[in-house]
Amino acid sequence: MAEVHGLRATTAGSVPAVAPKLQAEGVGKVFTGRGRDPVTAVGSIDLAAGPGEFVSILGPSGCGKSTFLYIAGGFVEASHGTVRYDGAPVEGPGPERGIVFQEFALFPWKTVLGNVTYGLARQGMGRAERNERARHQLEMVNLGGVEKLYPKELSGGMKQRVAIARTLATDPDVLLMDEPFGALDAQTRAVLQIELMSIWERTRKTVLFVTHSVEEAIYLSDRIYVFSHRPSRIKAVIDVELGRPRDRERMLADPAYPVLHRRIWELLREDGSDDDAP
Ligand SMILES: Nc1ncnc2c1ncn2[C@@H]1O[C@H](COP(=O)(O)OP(=O)(O)OP(=O)(O)O)[C@@H](O)[C@H]1O
Ligand SMILES: [Mg+2]
Known part of the structure; x- marks a missing residue:
């Protein structure tokens, strides 16, 4: 265990002291x-995210991270095991669990406003209220003034902001995010990470976040689950005890950071991952 300036990591992994918001027990999926x-x-995946926790999943490409997130979202049925939300088994999608997909998945035929209000319209919210809510969410992701544009008119970073605003608009309790920044350049990615952290600090939603970046996982998370290669199981659970709000420069300058980064990287390398070389 390393401990310097409050950055501490253990591979024992802490179980949330309170009842988890989201809990997976022996979850597996066989596609036939x-x-x-x-x-x-x-x-077979066991995982828990407590209320307001930011939990990340790292693992080699193809190990089933997206599939697991879809199961948690209720979009894919598990072949075995159970995911529980507030103690009740997940049996389908629900407004309490919002998902941001690996690809932006915006509707190309709808404007930015149309995309962000989509879920609210489906929930039956009136036009004036949903437009107001959408504008507020767009401001929250620093994207004011583009409501009338179409996705093709936006940069990758802007599209991802719209996708996040769309998911936040319905005010889910749990955010499931599948490599939301994977397709972005390093600078935009860093900006959106800071924005996501700030939204999370304000709303304290439970977040389950899939990433290929060890640095991103350390920077954002309270806890990191490292998946093994397929058929995936939990290889390690790592608590990141780094103060909040976080500062990337301070984190990178912390002598404990490279130790933690290397340890996670080695766990991934054992499984033949070629992601995010240190
Ligand atoms: N609908 C499906 N039918 C059959 N096989 C599938 C289906 N969806 C995923 N798979 C397979 O399941 C495995 C896990 O896929 P998944 O997309 O969950 O991996 P991942 O960890 O998210 O990968 P990446 O890091 O590249 O996004 C892969 O071998 C994939 O080919
Ligand atoms: Mg994936």
Whole structure:
């Protein structure tokens, strides 16, 4: 265990002291298709995220991170095991769990405002109220004044801001985020990480965040679950005890940071991951 300037990490992993918001027990997924060999996308995953916690998932490409997140979102049915939200088994999508997909997944035929109000309209909210809510969310992700534009008129960073605003607009209790910044350049990614941290500090939603970046996971998370290669299981659970609000420069200058980064990187390398070389 390393401990310098408040940055501390253990691989024991802390279980939330209070009842978890989201809890996975022995969750696995086998995809079967006619004429195709079954694919075990997720082996057996145990994971918990307490109220207001920021929890990340790291793991090699193809180990089942997206599949696991879709199961937590209720979009894919687990082959075995259970995901619970507030103690009740997840049996489908619900407004309390908002998802930001690996690709931006905006509706190209809708304007920015149309995209952000989509979920609210489906919930039956009136036009004036949903437009007001959407404008507020767009401001929250620093994207005022672009309501009338279409996705093709936006940069990658702007599209991702719209996708986040769309998910936040319905005010979910839990945010499921699948590599939301993976397709962005390093600078935009850093800006959006800071924005996400600031939104999270203000709203204290429970976040389950999939990433390929060890640095991003350390910077954002209270706890990191490292998945093994497919069929995935939990390889390590790492508590990141770094004060909040966080400062990237301070984190990078902390002598404990490279120690933690290397340890996580080595866990991933054992599994043949080629992501995010140190
Ligand atoms: N609908 C599906 N039908 C069959 N196989 C699938 C399906 N969805 C995913 N898979 C397979 O399950 C495995 C896990 O896929 P998944 O997308 O969950 O991985 P991942 O960890 O998110 O990968 P990446 O880091 O590249 O995003 C892969 O082998 C993939 O081909
Ligand atoms: Mg994925």
